[in-house]
Amino acid sequence: MLATMIYGEHDVRLEEVPDPVLSTGGDAIVRVLAACVCGSDLWPYRGITPTTAPRRIGHEFVGIVEETGPDVQNVRVGDFVIAPFYDCDNTCINCRNGVSTSCLNGASWGAEDPFGAFADGGQGERVRVPHADGTLVSTPSQPEPSQVPGLLALADVMGTGHHAAVSAGVTTGSTVVVVGDGAVGLCAVLASRRLGASRIVAMSRHADRQELARHFGATDIVEERGDAGVERIREMFDGIGADCVLECVGTKESMDQAIRSTRPGGIVGYVGVPNGGAELPIRQLFGRNVGVNGGVAPVRGYIPELLPEVLSGAIDPGRVFDLELPLAEVSEAYAAMDERRAVKVLLRP
Amino acid sequence: MLATMIYGEHDVRLEEVPDPVLSTGGDAIVRVLAACVCGSDLWPYRGITPTTAPRRIGHEFVGIVEETGPDVQNVRVGDFVIAPFYDCDNTCINCRNGVSTSCLNGASWGAEDPFGAFADGGQGERVRVPHADGTLVSTPSQPEPSQVPGLLALADVMGTGHHAAVSAGVTTGSTVVVVGDGAVGLCAVLASRRLGASRIVAMSRHADRQELARHFGATDIVEERGDAGVERIREMFDGIGADCVLECVGTKESMDQAIRSTRPGGIVGYVGVPNGGAELPIRQLFGRNVGVNGGVAPVRGYIPELLPEVLSGAIDPGRVFDLELPLAEVSEAYAAMDERRAVKVLLRP
Numbered sequence: 001m002l003a004t005m006i007y008g009e010h011d012v013r014l015e016e017v018p019d020p021v022l023s024t025g026g027d028a029i030v031r032v033l034a035a036c037v038c039g040s041d042l043w044p045y046r047g048i049t050p051t052t053a054p055r056r057i058g059h060e061f062v063g064i065v066e067e068t069g070p071d072v073q074n075v076r077v078g079d080f081v082i083a084p085f086y087d088c089d090n091t092c093i094n095c096r097n098g099v100s101t102s103c104l105n106g107a108s109w110g111a112e113d114p115f116g117a118f119a120d121g122g123q124g125e126r127v128r129v130p131h132a133d134g135t136l137v138s139t140p141s142q143p144e145p146s147q148v149p150g151l152l153a154l155a156d157v158m159g160t161g162h163h164a165a166v167s168a169g170v171t172t173g174s175t176v177v178v179v180g181d182g183a184v185g186l187c188a189v190l191a192s193r194r195l196g197a198s199r200i201v202a203m204s205r206h207a208d209r210q211e212l213a214r215h216f217g218a219t220d221i222v223e224e225r226g227d228a229g230v231e232r233i234r235e236m237f238d239g240i241g242a243d244c245v246l247e248c249v250g251t252k253e254s255m256d257q258a259i260r261s262t263r264p265g266g267i268v269g270y271v272g273v274p275n276g277g278a279e280l281p282i283r284q285l286f287g288r289n290v291g292v293n294g295g296v297a298p299v300r301g302y303i304p305e306l307l308p309e310v311l312s313g314a315i316d317p318g319r320v321f322d323l324e325l326p327l328a329e330v331s332e333a334y335a336a337m338d339e340r341r342a343v344k345v346l347l348r349p
Numbered sequence: 350m351l352a353t354m355i356y357g358e359h360d361v362r363l364e365e366v367p368d369p370v371l372s373t374g375g376d377a378i379v380r381v382l383a384a385c386v387c388g389s390d391l392w393p394y395r396g397i398t399p400t401t402a403p404r405r406i407g408h409e410f411v412g413i414v415e416e417t418g419p420d421v422q423n424v425r426v427g428d429f430v431i432a433p434f435y436d437c438d439n440t441c442i443n444c445r446n447g448v449s450t451s452c453l454n455g456a457s458w459g460a461e462d463p464f465g466a467f468a469d470g471g472q473g474e475r476v477r478v479p480h481a482d483g484t485l486v487s488t489p490s491q492p493e494p495s496q497v498p499g500l501l502a503l504a505d506v507m508g509t510g511h512h513a514a515v516s517a518g519v520t521t522g523s524t525v526v527v528v529g530d531g532a533v534g535l536c537a538v539l540a541s542r543r544l545g546a547s548r549i550v551a552m553s554r555h556a557d558r559q560e561l562a563r564h565f566g567a568t569d570i571v572e573e574r575g576d577a578g579v580e581r582i583r584e585m586f587d588g589i590g591a592d593c594v595l596e597c598v599g600t601k602e603s604m605d606q607a608i609r610s611t612r613p614g615g616i617v618g619y620v621g622v623p624n625g626g627a628e629l630p631i632r633q634l635f636g637r638n639v640g641v642n643g644g645v646a647p648v649r650g651y652i653p654e655l656l657p658e659v660l661s662g663a664i665d666p667g668r669v670f671d672l673e674l675p676l677a678e679v680s681e682a683y684a685a686m687d688e689r690r691a692v693k694v695l696l697r698p
Binding site for chain 2: 093094098102167263270273274281285292293
């Protein structure tokens with residue numbers, strides 16, 4: 001089959017790789033219908049995190065179950081399934097605590113699983129899923145083609161934006177600022193609206209992203225950054241800042257922006273993968289009682305809650321996909337996101 | 350009157366200073382009945398934070414109102430009052446948000462207030478309180494002498510331990526680890542019991558503090574620190590750590606202990622004044638979804654909730670005072686705490 005490999009900076013290639021084979025009893029083979037490129041895939045693509053050897057890449061996909069191991073019970077051949085961006089058993093204590101990203105038996109896509117077998121990357125034609133029952137969520141029936149982007153968003157960005165909002169304690173009446181206008185930041189706006197925020201500020205300088213942010217529920221747009229951005233936010237919220245600030249980028253600058261935009265006693269909910277070795281300035285947090293909560297989003301647990309709303313059209317996170325390409329053009333997909341010509345690219349094998 | 354001055358390392362002196370004078374309309378003069386030395390007072394005493402010029406010190410006291418300005422309404426001459434470790438108006442937006450430590454008009458003891466008048470330090474005979482109505486909480490009647498230590502604990506340590514627990518989200522059934530066996534750590538044990546924790550581990554190597562921790566509700570004692578301490582805690586809690594870890598010291602080592610003792614998805618509630626420039630390791634927090642919440646404790650807001658339980662004897666945080674000295678021996682009070690001969694010293698002017 002064909003799957004995407006990353007070789008190094010600005011070098012991704014679609015290549016012939018071995019077909020996946022069932023091996024652990026509880027696994028399944030999924031034929032990928034749609035996959036996508038993640039903002040975090042751009043770190044190795046940009047060479048910010050080095051690629052020491054060619055490897056599979058991609059961790060967001062939806063598709064059809066083609067085969068299941070003899071121990072699989074919840075998922076059936078022919079099901080349309082959503083895969084979160086990681087594999088988990090959904091039964092261990094961390095999964096039961098709602099932190100399936102810390103599954104004691106979990107695996108990453110494009111790497112060896114705990115059984116010693118390979119779990120394929122998501123940007124390919126097929127993927128072997130180690131814990132099919134724990135990882136995959138079937139839709140109640142076959143979705144319409146128009147619903148696929150929204151369902152694919154549940155694999156990562158929608159659940160991740162939701163995690164930012166949940167981690168920051170967004171609830172009815174909260175004031176919210178979202179730092180980051182990528183797909184996750186935009187989904188964080190949508191999640192905040194859904195959770196009842198009274199006011200949602202999207203920090204963005206791009207007209208197309210501002211428009212989508214407003215569509216998702218942003219009540220205000222702030223274009224300023226740094227000190228000017230902090231000043232604008234404080235002005236908007238009684239001179240002190242917002243209740244909840246959602247950090248959806250992962251740089252030192254964006255975290256600084258988030259912390260300083262939060263009111264005393266407020267919370268930063270963060271989901272941006274930390275880059276650049278930034279540490280959190282504890283004295284600044286301490287003096288103002290600003291909490292920092294979040295991390296790698298346990299999206300598997302959020303799918304059952306969000307799926308019905310995607311299927312009903314109550315939320316349409318699939319709108320973050322503003323470019324569709326065949327898998328054969330995966331290299332162009334990376335380039336388009338790298339050059340910010342696209343918010344998020346959907347790939348069809 | 351007499352008040353305590355700090356001159357530098359290991360150098361505190363009781364000296365004659367000007368009597369306080371009412372000046373702002375909303376202020377009061379309190380005659381101090383009991384004061385105490387805080388763990389954070391030891392930072393300048395030990396020279397870890399330098400003292401550039403002699404200054405007043407002390408920020409915990411209870412006493413009797415002797416005079417009030419014409420605008421004071423809630424507090425009356427003759428009232429027994431508890432002062433939190435800071436002055437606040439209790440009406441600004443930060444106070445209304447429960448973060449009175451960030452009061453927009455607040456003041457610190459032993460420093461100039463926003464009106465340009467002086468707010469005395471707590472380790473003295475009298476204190477001018479800038480916002481008497483906002484800051485002071487009167488007891489419903491004159492307390493018994495035996496109740497004074499418990500009431501004094503509400504000025505800082507009990508409210509601060511409570512804030513650690515609240516910030517970490519301690520609730521019915523929570524598993525809790527308390528890092529730090531000083532007065533605040535011991536009060537954090539008591540606060541956790543009060544909030545319904547199912548299991549409370551006190552990390553302590555001192556027999557007397559272990560005993561008090563057990564009296565306050567600790568179910569387990571762990572003497573190990575560092576890697577061994579983390580391993581013991583993880584062993585006790587399903588191999589993953591505790592739901593809530595209360596950091597009540599403020600060093601890099603204690604915060605590291607706290608973070609690594611928290612289960613994925615758990616929260617560190619921290620109240621130890623950060624020292625040594627330690628920053629929070631964001632990648633470690635991110636990967637395990639460990640939140641960090643807390644800061645300088647807004648104890649003023651907690652007094653109304655905790656006061657009735659101190660008066661009824663339901664909680665007895667006054668037990669943290671294991672040495673009483675006359676104010677004249679303030680220098681010995683600092684030395685006893687510095688040398689860990691006492692957990693916390695109560696001073697009587």
